[in-house]
Amino acid sequence: MVRFEDVWLKYRNTARAGAPAKDVLRAISFEIPDGGFRWLTGPSGAGKTSLLKLIYLAEHPASGLIEILGTRAANISRREAALLRRRIGVVYQDFRLLPQLSAYDNVALPMRLARRGEAQIAADVTEILRWVGLEDRLHARPDELSGGAQQRIAIARAVVGRPKLLVADEPTGNLDDEQAERLMLLITALNRLGTTVVVATHNMALVERYPAPKLRIEDGKLVQNG
Numbered sequence: 001m002v003r004f005e006d007v008w009l010k011y012r013n014t015a016r017a018g019a020p021a022k023d024v025l026r027a028i029s030f031e032i033p034d035g036g037f038r039w040l041t042g043p044s045g046a047g048k049t050s051l052l053k054l055i056y057l058a059e060h061p062a063s064g065l066i067e068i069l070g071t072r073a074a075n076i077s078r079r080e081a082a083l084l085r086r087r088i089g090v091v092y093q094d095f096r097l098l099p100q101l102s103a104y105d106n107v108a109l110p111m112r113l114a115r116r117g118e119a120q121i122a123a124d125v126t127e128i129l130r131w132v133g134l135e136d137r138l139h140a141r142p143d144e145l146s147g148g149a150q151q152r153i154a155i156a157r158a159v160v161g162r163p164k165l166l167v168a169d170e171p172t173g174n175l176d177d178e179q180a181e182r183l184m185l186l187i188t189a190l191n192r193l194g195t196t197v198v199v200a201t202h203n204m205a206l207v208e209r210y211p212a213p214k215l216r217i218e219d220g221k222l223v224q225n226g
């Protein structure tokens with residue numbers, strides 16, 4: 001389960017020292033049950049990425065309660081946070097691939113961190129890269145690939161460990177319609193196997209094709225839940 005109760009987020013390090021910190025998210029409360037799927041929508045600058053960062057523990061709220069996969073996020077140790085993070089797959093808006101690693105090694109990374117065996121890694125990484133249509137680019141580095149291909153590697157890396165929670169930030173931004181459709185098949189298959197999913201998107205056509213409850217934020221406030 002993902003639970004937010006009256007969560008506020010401020011960014012401290014704003015441009016001018018001493019400038020008042022801006023409330024980026026205000027009084028956010030919602031719950032996503034285990035195995036649930038939510039679209040996260042709202043205009044650019046509304047706070048979607050900020051909300052996702054709170055979910056994958058990259059930011060801390062100014063106040064409020066956050067519970068992720070049954071664990072309260074406040075005051076957990078670094079080790080607990082690291083273990084929790086391993087159960088969360090994240091597709092970053094800007095991909096965050098490691099430039100010196102091949103497509104294969106980028107996708108293998110979370111499995112290696114989780115100390116899976118290389119035979120299992122080879123099977124799973126090859127399978128997921130085949131699914132996203134990159135089986136012939138296993139050895140390419142990110143800078144040798146198109147933006148769409150990089151995004152598909154980022155998606156493959158996020159799902160390869162079958163996370164309990166998948167958080168995807170505009171995952172179709174660089175994909176054509178057919179690739180976006182394929183991505184949604186992958187995400188809905190994972191969701192059916194029990195992964196809780198949150199997808200931030202601008203792609204309203206996609207939202208309409210895959211009806212699911214929406215979390216909509218505008219100017220830092222949750223204006224729709226359901």
Ligand SMILES: Nc1ncnc2c1ncn2[C@@H]1O[C@H](COP(=O)(O)OP(=O)(O)O)[C@@H](O)[C@H]1O
Pocket residue numbers: 011013014024042043044045046047048049050051
């Ligand atoms: N690291 C940061 N420091 C200060 N302000 C930020 C930071 N990240 C985002 N913001 C501001 O927070 C607001 C919400 O941003 P963001 O969560 O990226 O929105 P969205 O993903 O919906 O486009 C924007 O006004 C943005 O400029």
Ligand SMILES: [Mg+2]
Pocket residue numbers: 048049050093169
């Ligand atoms: Mg964003």
